[in-house]
Amino acid sequence: MTTAGRARRGRPDPRAVRSSVIALLSTLVVFGTIGWIVVNAPGWPDVQESFLNREVFVESLPELVSAFAVNVVIFMTAEVLILIFGLLLAIMRSTTGPVLLPIRVMATIYADVFRALPGLLVIYVLGFGIPALGLVDPKTPTILYGILGLTLIYSAYVSEVYRAGIDSIHPSQAAAARSLGLSHLQALRHVVVPQAVRRVIPPLLNDFIGLQKDTVLVSAIGVVEIFRTAQVLQYATFNFTPYVAVALVFMVVTIPLARLTDWLVARDKRRAASSSR
Amino acid sequence: MTAEALRIEGLHKSFGRLEVLRGIDLVVAEHEVVCLIGASGSGKSTLLRCINLLEPIDAGRIVVDGEEITADGVPLDRIRRHIGIVFQAFNLFPHMSVVDNVTLAPRKVLKTPRAQAEAEASDLLARFGLSDKRDELPDRLSGGQQQRVAIVRALAMQPDILLLDEVTSALDPELVAEVLDVIRELAASGMTMVIATHEMGFARDIADRVCFIDAGTICEIGPPEQVLGEPREPRTRQFLQRIIGAGRL
Numbered sequence: 352m353t354t355a356g357r358a359r360r361g362r363p364d365p366r367a368v369r370s371s372v373i374a375l376l377s378t379l380v381v382f383g384t385i386g387w388i389v390v391n392a393p394g395w396p397d398v399q400e401s402f403l404n405r406e407v408f409v410e411s412l413p414e415l416v417s418a419f420a421v422n423v424v425i426f427m428t429a430e431v432l433i434l435i436f437g438l439l440l441a442i443m444r445s446t447t448g449p450v451l452l453p454i455r456v457m458a459t460i461y462a463d464v465f466r467a468l469p470g471l472l473v474i475y476v477l478g479f480g481i482p483a484l485g486l487v488d489p490k491t492p493t494i495l496y497g498i499l500g501l502t503l504i505y506s507a508y509v510s511e512v513y514r515a516g517i518d519s520i521h522p523s524q525a526a527a528a529r530s531l532g533l534s535h536l537q538a539l540r541h542v543v544v545p546q547a548v549r550r551v552i553p554p555l556l557n558d559f560i561g562l563q564k565d566t567v568l569v570s571a572i573g574v575v576e577i578f579r580t581a582q583v584l585q586y587a588t589f590n591f592t593p594y595v596a597v598a599l600v601f602m603v604v605t606i607p608l609a610r611l612t613d614w615l616v617a618r619d620k621r622r623a624a625s626s627s628r
Numbered sequence: 629m630t631a632e633a634l635r636i637e638g639l640h641k642s643f644g645r646l647e648v649l650r651g652i653d654l655v656v657a658e659h660e661v662v663c664l665i666g667a668s669g670s671g672k673s674t675l676l677r678c679i680n681l682l683e684p685i686d687a688g689r690i691v692v693d694g695e696e697i698t699a700d701g702v703p704l705d706r707i708r709r710h711i712g713i714v715f716q717a718f719n720l721f722p723h724m725s726v727v728d729n730v731t732l733a734p735r736k737v738l739k740t741p742r743a744q745a746e747a748e749a750s751d752l753l754a755r756f757g758l759s760d761k762r763d764e765l766p767d768r769l770s771g772g773q774q775q776r777v778a779i780v781r782a783l784a785m786q787p788d789i790l791l792l793d794e795v796t797s798a799l800d801p802e803l804v805a806e807v808l809d810v811i812r813e814l815a816a817s818g819m820t821m822v823i824a825t826h827e828m829g830f831a832r833d834i835a836d837r838v839c840f841i842d843a844g845t846i847c848e849i850g851p852p853e854q855v856l857g858e859p860r861e862p863r864t865r866q867f868l869q870r871i872i873g874a875g876r877l
Contacts, residue, residue, distance in 0.1 A: 524721065526682055528721075528733075530708055531708065531732070531737065531782070532705050532706070532709035533737060541732055545723050546722065
């Protein structure tokens with residue numbers, strides 16, 4: 352009997368079984384070896400005590416999770432602003448005609464500058480610089496400077512993602528819209544951008560994951576979020592386990608989003624394959 | 629003498645160093661159907677795109693309904709409302725249903741209320757046998773259906789002139805007839821049309837005049853039986869012989 356025949360009857364293909372077994376064994380060997388080396392290192396008991404302390408973990412986790420709410424507020428607010436501002440920048444760069452050259456130049460310089468600057472620096476300058484100007488109410492919550500800083504930085508990246516999407520829409524779509532009498536902006540709004548956004552959802556999600564992690568940068572200007580809370584706990588307990596807990600919290604949030612991104616990319620690929628007859 | 633729908637004078641157009649149109653003069657009367665024939669790359673599509681102002685021209689004038697549309701300061705969007713164009717590759721908007729494709733321009737440009745625009749679109753779709761496709765996305769339709777939707781989309785703006793750019797060239801042979809039938813009906817209803825085509829038999833049927841374009845100039849223009857039957861110019865004859873050789877006439 353052929354292997355295909357066996358597979359059809361519901362019994363697994365022996366070749367597939369064999370490769371699964373090999374994959375499992377090699378994984379176990381590699382990670383088992385690494386684990387064995389780490390656990391048998393001379394300093395392992397000390398590391399275990401200061402980084403993987405069960406009591407400290409259990410004690411600090413609730414406080415860290417409630418501090419994470421601040422990070423959630425930061426990245427949710429910033430993400431909305433970034434999606435709007437980034438699109439605006441991309442549209443500014445997609446304008447045509449000599450009259451609008453200053454707009455294109457401004458948007459280009461913006462994207463170049465804010466991708467060049469380290470995020471921590473931008474947040475520092477905003478968080479300490481703006482209050483020092485004496486123009487805004489000194490009681491303005493510091494978190495707003497953090498949100499502003501992340502928005503400025505990430506909008507530069509996101510505008511590039513949008514722009515790639517807009518460029519990927521064939522010019523014949525804009526031509527068809529213009530031929531019907533739509534203005535350049537109407538063609539963008541109703542024809543080009545809706546198609547472009549659909550195409551760039553996976554890379555946008557990717558930047559969203561980056562943003563979530565970069566919310567810890569806001570701790571540098573004194574916002575008490577999850578990382579700052581972990582620092583306080585570390586000072587109190589002389590133990591680094593709270594940082595490990597922070598790492599776990601971030602993984603729990605970002606890994607599902609990364610899986611979702613991959614799934615969306617795979618789905619788009621399948622759709623593209625099935626629609627091109 | 630019927631009124632003049634379109635006048636083109638001394639039209640020149642280059643892409644970089646490549647001169648595609650080298651002085652085109654053409655007058656199209658109201659309700660007239662002019663077919664443009666000529667080899668690929670002879671400038672037929674470019675001429676149509678220039679008439680629709682999708683391509684800026686280098687020299688010459690284009691006058692539509694008595695207004696010079698190539699003059700400085702003429703609002704392009706207003707002009708394009710009166711000149712419909714249908715492309716070889718359909719260029720439907722893939723993220724919108726058929727009815728949304730058809731109503732987008734009337735709603736956004738003419739500010740027609742949605743209900744009225746949809747009612748008008750439904751009438752047009754019914755007229756061209758597309759009623760049951762009203763809510764489909766374009767990629768669910770055959771090529772012939774997509775091209776008919778593209779024609780309906782252009783008609784929804786009630787253009788004075790319709791430009792058709794090799795609208796059957798991207799279709800499977802068995803789908804060509806349904807699109808040509810639509811164009812025949814439009815011609816019978818008095819639509820002024822300029823049609824770039826490789827379908828010589830169709831051009832002979834439908835055209836009031838056939839215009840042979842060669843190397844960016846109008847080589848010969850006249851009634852179809854003359855241009856296609858007894859061409860005066862040697863270049864026209866050569867072109868037609870190649871077409872006959874390819875079994876297209």
